[in-house]
Amino acid sequence: MEIFENIFTSMIHASTPLLLAAMGEVVSQRSGVINIGIEGMMLFGALFGLLGSYYTSGLPILAPWILPILAPWIGILTAGLSGLITAAIFSYFAIRLRGDQIVIGTAITLLALGFTEVVYRRLWGGIDKQLGIHDFKVIEIPLLDNIPIIGEILFSHNIVVFLAFLLVPCVYFFLYHTQYGLKVRACGEHPKAISTVGYNVLKIRTICMLFAGTMAGIGGAYLTLADVPYFSPGMTFGRGFVALAIVIFGKWHPIKAFAAALLFGLGYAMDAQFQALGLGIQYQWFKMLPFVLCLTVLAGFVGRAEAPLALGRPYDPSE
């Protein structure tokens, strides 16, 4: 019973960064922009989230009691900003200059891998230095966490987890029940139509992309602010690409993507739990699990013709 509880608790823990990044990606892909650079944006977020919290903790002007509460939020803020700036670079090349989105995404990921490694070497001399930062602490929701099994699994997490889960209905409501959401979806299906009615496709896509970048940055920050208190190069290790697969598997729908994120979180959780058990199987099998899972679900359960029609195609307003 305890292993069951552990697996599901860590499933929720592991799916949170995926969920955050995937929610941003759902919005940007619905507007017609495919962002392969999520991996890079998460990496930037992981680094800058850690730095934001770390340097806030060192500020002498603040009252000491406020630091543990304030510092992680400053981390989230800096991480979101770093994702936003990266997304702005992406938008400039992909939306304004109409470059190829796959190539630009790869470039963004390479940029992040290189830049974070340079900073890592500069600051910590190339070792995964444990920093005494203020990170997000687990909060147990009173009463609810006393429910046997479910209480432990669902109601004993840090605040970011709850907020990430709250984001899902928000994104759903935004996409399907607001006027702007309708415009976003139209941008992804038929940009020309939305342009003919007088809206600016490039502007809508840029805004969606900026949101996606911010969410990817925050998702990355979750890794350093709520998981491990240090940065190591390439620490996202494919989570950005998994988030991409979640969006496809979730058929570009926030609620279905949420279910997909839980499934992949389960993949990561099983890796951690089974390694701890030591079943006499090589650990690499479990490390492979999320990626094999990705391929299997993509090959097995996703039909064609589900993607937004104009996905990945730059829009030229002069045409």
Next chain:
Amino acid sequence: MPNLHEIYKTTKSVCLATMEKYPRVFQWVVTPCLILSGAFITNGIIMFLCAYNPIEAYIAAIALTFGTLSGLSETLVKATPYLMTGLSVAIAFRCGIWNIGAEGQFLMGALAAAFVGTKVAPVLPNTSWIAIPLSLSIAAIAGVIWGIVPGILKLTRGVNEVISTIMFNYIAIYFVSMMIDGGPLQETSRTGPQSDPIALWANLPPLIKPFRIHSGIILAVVLAGVLTFILFRTTYGYQLRAVGEGAAAAEAAGISIPHNTLRVFCISGALAALGGAIELMALSRILTDNFSPGYGYTAIAVALLARLHPLITVASALLFGALAEGSFAMEAEIGISRQVTWMMQAIILLFVIGFGSIRYLQKHKSK
């Protein structure tokens, strides 16, 4: 005496006239130079912001790379994997196939070569005439397998090859790790996560002692020539390019999309895998974790800078080889991480896009 404005006007008109007179010079020489200088300056600014001295770093890099014989040899050596993976990406992108999987195919090629070199070669007659061709062909087959699965998934299940090839990269990383860390290919003493060195007769011979420059380089350049011929002088190449320019038009002209897709996935996978095999058989001879520092991803920059032309890819791979070698000098001299090359490569890619050199790709890109 002419004033500044007149000088400016004359220069501008001379420039425009030369541009119209020699469009190819601009396309192949001036634009790449502008891209590179722009990238060097931007990268320098970022280095400066990280409190490193970019001028000192660049001087050290140039002095090592072009100032010494071993630096030149190392540039060639380091350019080889970039060339092989760059060719793999170039051929795939030409056909409109977004194969981001060169990384995994490279690793699988190296794994196959390590398997033949450590397990098969010792029991066969001990001669290079058997061991080397066998290693290379098994590696190519491994690459074909690793390449064709995403191809089949794309054709039968409609799985986007960008995602599937990336997933295959991660699976390859753990598969290699599984084989050499606790698996059948781990070294006999079972101390570290690495394989035994491959048999001596499976080794690609060096060209000029004492430098590391090796015969694999010649193989890679020859392959670039062969690919250029196939791409521009044969029906296969014509069909392949036709599919890349516009799948619908090609299909209407009676060219089979599935055939070309699978063919390109095979060629592309085999090339990257041969790159891995050459790297293993000529240099380290031992398969380790982190065998590839992201060659497959850098390959995209290599191929795009060469505008997906196999022969130009040789030049662009040399450039990236020099960058990689230079980054070692920078690391030694000012202590900056040598992964600064990744940053450099990314900036080059962005500049390439900024200059619109790959605009023809999106012009006809099928949906």
